[in-house]
Amino acid sequence: MRTLYHFWLCPFSxxxxxxxxxxxxxxxxxxxxYWQRxxxxxxxxxxxxxxxxxxEDGRALAESSAIVEYLDEAYPDRLLIGFxxxxxxxxxxxxxxxxLKFHHEVTRNLLDEKLLKRFMGMGEPSSEAIRAGRANLRAHLAYVAYLTERRNWLAGDDFSVADLAAAAHLSCLDYLGDVPWDDHETVKDWYVRIKSRPSFRPLLADHIPGLAPPRHYADLDF
Amino acid sequence: MRTLYHFWLCPFSxxxxxxxxxxxxxxxxxxxxYWQRxxxxxxxxxxxxxxxxxxEDGRALAESSAIVEYLDEAYPDRLLIGFxxxxxxxxxxxxxxxxLKFHHEVTRNLLDEKLLKRFMGMGEPSSEAIRAGRANLRAHLAYVAYLTERRNWLAGDDFSVADLAAAAHLSCLDYLGDVPWDDHETVKDWYVRIKSRPSFRPLLADHIPGLAPPRHYADLDF
Structure with missing residues (x-):
């Protein structure tokens, strides 16, 4: 059986x-x-x-972008990187x-502080990092709004790895209740379309022991 | 004319x-x-x-990995990502x-501290960061040695984007005189082969005003 080694709220996984x-x-x-090496x-x-x-043949593939590129080359029936x-x-x-940029400016400041530090036994979250992450998230959502106001999907006409990456990061933050969806209607509409894709449903069923998601996390219409 | 916006010691450029x-x-x-935005x-x-x-037609392409992928797709005569x-x-x-990893653990600690901070007027280099960068560099060179002892080029039989990326980072650090080449003979041999490629020669001619490279930087046989 094909196997994916992952961590629940890792956006790359x-x-x-x-x-x-x-x-x-x-x-x-x-x-x-993975932190136990x-x-x-x-x-x-x-x-x-x-x-x-x-x-299934035992080949191990690492690095999320390399994996997505590999999947597009090895299973090209449904291309994810564009045409x-x-x-x-x-x-x-x-x-x-x-x-890179969103991860560095937003995800790391919110997810790593609020969740990973606890898992890894690395001490208390930094409130300064969390404040910075929330402020940066608003700026990034404005950029996502700029894109969703002009395009069908983030990179253009077709659903692509850009939507995958954005949805992966935002879904982790949404699990923590950190995304101000009501700031930008077109961003929310885009995420509703993402949530209703069959590929995305398993992520909405994730439940981390001891950390329940907010009620709207799994709602298709939120 | 095709134009590349760059910074001299930016490994991605x-x-x-x-x-x-x-x-x-x-x-x-x-x-x-670029820091002047x-x-x-x-x-x-x-x-x-x-x-x-x-x-030449005015299309702007950003993000170094996306650019290399684009070049391989638009100009496929000489593939750089493998077969x-x-x-x-x-x-x-x-x-x-x-x-990502080498940049985070090594390049950032050495190049950003010793050079970029000065360019950007961000204060004095942190000696702690420089020490960490040098220690991490030794660990990474051991991994490059592991690869060069077993393979013709870093990713296997063919020269690839793995060699491009590694050489780009190491050449920046070499400009600062920070690479202990004599630690691993096979790594040095690999870098001699990189240096002798016509594509690499222009980088060896770089001279940043006020910061001369060490004499061995441009030597093909060093």
Whole structure:
């Protein structure tokens, strides 16, 4: 069986889960406490990070963007990166926007502080980081609004890895109740469309022991 | 004329410069003080970062990995990402290793502290960060040695974006005299082969005003 090593609220793991779902590829989820640096896991990915996808023939693939690119090449029936070089460049630019810039300015400040520190036994959350994360989130949502007001999906006409990456990050923050959805109607409409995709449903069923999501988290109409 | 907005010792800009050279695509370099957030530049890349590649027809492409992917799709005569899905996944995994992990643990601690802070007027370098960067660099070089002892190029048989990314980061640190090349003979041999590629020569001719590189920086045999 194809196996995905993941962490529940890791946006990079979520991106790959949605990609596998979009491609209707069956897989088994294995929860990996990657910060414990288990030796067998380091053999799969010397970087010691999730997600890692192990194909049925035993090949281990690491690094979320590399995995999504691989899936598009190995299972091209339903392309996720776009259909011509320019559209693909835009989808990749925006995927990197969320995986690097949004992650650095928002996700890290909220998710790592509020959740990962506790899991890893790294002490109390920093209220300064949380304040910065919330302020940065508002600025980023304004950019997502700029895109959703002008385009069908974030990178253009087609659903793409840009939507995967954005939805992966925002869904983690939404689990924490941190997304002010009512600030931008077009962003909320975009996320409603994401939530109603079959590939996204399993993420809405996630429940982390001891940390219930807010009621609206799994509602398709919120 | 095709134009690349760049910063001299930005590893991401360097990666794209080498890629353009490998593909024999002529381009003009424009030095962008991206931290000044010039309005025209933000129109090209709302993230406000270099590199940005502007094609002859005016299309602006941002985000170094997206640019290299684009170049491989638009100019496929000389592929830089590999030839089958598995090899491409490995090349992308390692490119991300250098652009994310190596950058976070090494480049940022050395280059940003010793150079960028001065350029941006952000105060004195942190000696703690520089010590951490040097210690992390030794650990990373051991991993590069592990790869170069087993493979022709970093990701396998073929020269790839993994070599581009690694060489881009290491060449910036080498300009600062920070790379202990004599620790690992196979790593040095690999870098000699990189240095002798025509695509790499322009980088060896870089001279930042007020900051001369060490004598060995441009030597092919060092």
């Amino acid at each position: 979520r991106k790959v889960r949605i990609a596998l779902g979009e491609k209707s590829l069956p897989f088994e989820l294995v929860f990996e406490k 288990r030796e067998e896991f380091l053999h799969l990915n010397p970087a010691g990070q999730v997600p890692v996808l192990v194909e 011509d070089a320019t559209a693909r460049a835009e989808a990749r630019r925006l995927a990197a926007w969320f995986d | 360097r990666k794209v410069r080498i890629a353009l050279g490998e593909k024999s695509l002529p381009f003009e370099l424009v030095f962008e003080k 010039r309005e025209e530049f933000l129109h090209l890349n709302p993230a406000g970062q270099v590199p940005v590649l502007v094609e 089958d899905a598995t090899a491409r996944a490995e090349a992308r995994r390692l490119a991300a290793w250098f652009d």
